[in-house]
Amino acid sequence: MAESKTGPAWTGNYLQDYGRRRGLMAWLTTTDHKRIGLMYMMAMFFFFTVAVMLGVLIRLELMNPGMQYVTPRVYNSLFTLHGVIMIFLFIVPGIPAVMGNFILPLQLGADDVSFPKLNLASWYVYIAGAVLALTSLFAGGGVPDTGWTFYAPYALRSGSNVSLAVFAAFVLGFSSIMTGMNFITTIHRLRAPGMGFFRMPLFCWGLYATSWIQVIATPVVGITLLLVIMERWLGIGFFDPARGGDPVLYQHLFWIYSHPVVYVMILPAMGVISEILPTFAGRTVFGYKAIALSSMAIAIVGYMVWGHHMFTVGMSDTARRVFSILTFLVAIPTGIKVFNWMATLYKGSIRIEPPLLWALGFVFLFSIGGLTGLVNGALATDIHVHDTAFVVGHFHYTMFGGAGVGLFAAMHYWWPKIFGRMYNRKRAIWAWGIFMVGFNVLYFPMLVLGIMGMPRRYADYLPRFHTPELISTVGSWILVSGLILMVWNLIRAIKHGEPAPANPWGGTTLEWQTTSPPPQLNFAVAPTVTTGPYDHTALRAAAAKEAQ
Amino acid sequence: MHAEGGTLGAAAVSPAAAAHHEHRDDIGSKTGMWLFLFTELLLFGGLFIIYAVYRHKYGTEFHEAAHELNKAMGVTNTFVLLTSSLTMVLAVGALQRARVAESLRWLGATFGLACCFLVIKFLEWSAKHHHGIWPGGEHLHAMPPGEGMFFNLYFMMTGLHGIHVLVGMGVMGSIAARIRSGHVSPSRYAALEFTGLYWHLVDLVWIFLLPLFYLTN
């Protein structure tokens, strides 16, 4: 297919100008899902960089006991911003908005998503939310200091600019909903002829489950955040104990969204891993239906476990037990996925390439994240580690080691498709190695600290916590070195990389059938599907023919 | 790197792919519309959860406070909205049957009923406002927590609903213009149909608000 430039739709690749407008304007008015994906990528990596720097500052302050560089007030703003930016501006839109936008229509064999204009609108809404979030830093009462969770009643009392930050989160929720609606419709309506639901690539399944969560859960937090604003303005008292309100209710509503949303972050990453493993093992995936359905199971059970964020707030003991047992249920479909991934490597013909290494890094780090989650799920042990550095460590293992690394894996896997260039393999592997070492040096001590009893969101700490804190800070420097090397390697490839073939990794899903980078309308020849998504027989036959 | 013809069996040239004609997927659009309605439902859902929790906590105060609401106005407004839903489906039906003028008349009637709803709502709110029962108002502030909660919930929920009515009226206006200009027509009436779906959702929410606030005593 790489040579087929003669299709009726061919006008060059999507990176080149087409249509009436040129240059920047052509990008800002595009409805091409690929360009929108890239626009998301650029905006997100800007915010990611900012939030990583904030994280490094946090670690720097925590390197030694006592206040070294910032005041407690500034420290509180640092972790609030780090959280708000990472969650709302980076990891929630993360894989869906960047990789989902780019890859989903290609994998389905479609020209675009169902609502291209809405797709562009979602990007602008995202930017609007981001601008509001940034404005909240400089306008009014100062940088928000509530933590990304905006817990009442502290968020109602704080003199900082909470209302604007909360409104920004509300607007960003809209963007997320728009993406979700678009993806569900696209998956229902625009699958290539012959592609039944159970012939869809697993990444699409991940996105499908994710999109449902975005559509159903986001409005709940939307209204909750609006009510926080109303409460600050009008004193309606829903969450204010002084008016007969219940701060625990705020936490319920907040986590009804914010727990499912961690699956918005992780499910697409799991989808990415389910793509990468079969490709590099050169064989079909093990337990396709089990992996696909476990995504849906995680999405549904994910709605029923939010209470485990609240085991110490004074919920009824019955509720604590119910939420504890439901929490353990989530572990089961997650386990199914991990075991099926392992089995996919069995009797494969494995090529060790950077995307595979990132995928395996995901499995390792996410397993630590998932297994430490069991400690949080069990009531007796959660009481001790709740709101400590243990939870921070667990969260970063799942979200950064999971969703973040999943995104890096996706970038290394699809970069040649997106830009039509190969990155340097050796450098990519080095970056991966440094990152993995740095990651564990950074976050493993947090697990230890939490068990020792170090609470989270502490600007200062008792001397007995010093050694692990110091090690963790050193880890942050290693991790950032790995990140810089990775990003530099990828960016350099856009200009200086070797041209990439249509299918550099021997992938079997539809995106590999079109050129790299894809043409404006994705496929010169609209594909049809006759087999499951990971059927390597045609590839093998072609390779055998070549070998002769 | 790989042989032409793709890797997923035979990639056939679909005849439709060659033809560049405008593509319409009404079922797709309708799917999107319903998904949007779900988000609306869940938006109100958050408030319903809050209502349920505080009704559980402040049952007696809720009953006390509900006496202050004007039941007649609430019921009248329910009739108004239900009727507007009827005129809305009739507008869609008329357009489907290619009776454009009739469709516009029904749409106009719906718009009028929506206005009527808002006028009654306004009278009701201003009566409350007059008595200082208003979010942040003196009287409301001084009420026992449970009753205050009832009225704050009342204003938040009917307020959010009222905003939806306003938006619905705006959409109806623009649809009417598009019917006139022929952009929405008997052969492509999806936009009117979706306006209807949205309007019925507004109605649906109100159906629940009626017993929760006006009939609680």
Place this chain on the structure above:
Amino acid sequence: MAGASSYSGMVDKTFWMILGSSVIMLLGITATMILFMVKYRRSRHPVASDIEGSATLETLWTVLPTVLVMVMFYYGWAGFKVMRETPKGAMPVTVQARMWSWSFKYENGKQTTELYVPVGRPVAVNLESADVIHSFFVPAFRMKEDCMPGRHNHAWFQAEREGVYDIMCAEYCGDKHSAMLSKVIAVPADTFDVWLERGGGRPTGLKLMQIKGCVACHTSDGSKLVGPTYKGLFGSKVRVTTNGVEREVLADEDYLRRSILQPKADIVVGFQPQMPDMAGQLDDEDIKLIIDYIKRQ
């Protein structure tokens, strides 16, 4: 090793049980991953076999983890049950949390800033907060429960050994969250009884201000913390914002009383309205003592 509290050993046992099975699983997954990478790399295993799945295996790795996590749930639940069932006859202590200090009130009215408890006797803590959410966390005892404004949470513990244990606030509560520390001091039961009997009666003004945490935000040496200093306050003119209007008031007794009972009524210019209402926490006599103390500064 017996723990510092009656149930800490049990919590630790559950923890090690979960951690142990987790480590085994993690090692298993990692080892399998590495083994497959070596054994089935393309150079050694050029032709892959397409194994689509196995119903037996799927069932196996659905059922086994289910059993395992249910065992974990059971241990977590059993331990939790013990933590929630306060033994009869436990000594009640009210824990008052506020931005950003702790105080403890005993049945006989005695108030302290550190929590003295008898070894070997159960203590029932009644948790209160004057402003935002705090969390009463004693790591050594493996206990934690939030102090919620507007309601009472409860928990209990029994110290098993003499010693001094850290109390920390585990729920983020603002600027000095990380400084919201105190200690549990576990002493032999008879020593405790003697200690409790001494020092009943009403504390002095300064002592009250320490117990109620005023000194966390207000100084008497003229330095500015979260709130204004007391030094030279009485009788001076203060610029305040009342209902959004800036005005100047004389810092007399009425002003001080109002500032203690309704701190949000007049906000001193240059400060945030962060002080909790002390209305429920101090009686008239307490307030008089405090005002007298402030007068002397």
Place this chain on the structure above:
Amino acid sequence: MHDSHTTGGHAQPAAHGDGHAGDHAAHAPVATGTFVMVWVALLALTMVTVAASVWFPGKVGIGVAMVVTPIKAALILMWFMHLKYETAVFRVMFLSAIMILALVMGLTFFDYSFR
């Protein structure tokens, strides 16, 4: 959203996705009489609820409202909102959304009912 122009560019073949034959989803219009009957039923049911709350304030009135209101909602959904005439996909989706809301509310009450 109100735009029926969806995918730009070259068309997707009609017989894919969840598609059933006619992609343009043109139903035969529902008879006006049916709608009027639904409307009458809605008004009547409203009267029933109001009457119950006036004559039997308290438990009975609330009970009637709790039974009748979902019926009214179902009438609107099935006829006015056309769910009765759509493919099963729409009904399944709608039910899932409602179930999730009900589930979430129910779970919240594990806290509030047992405090």
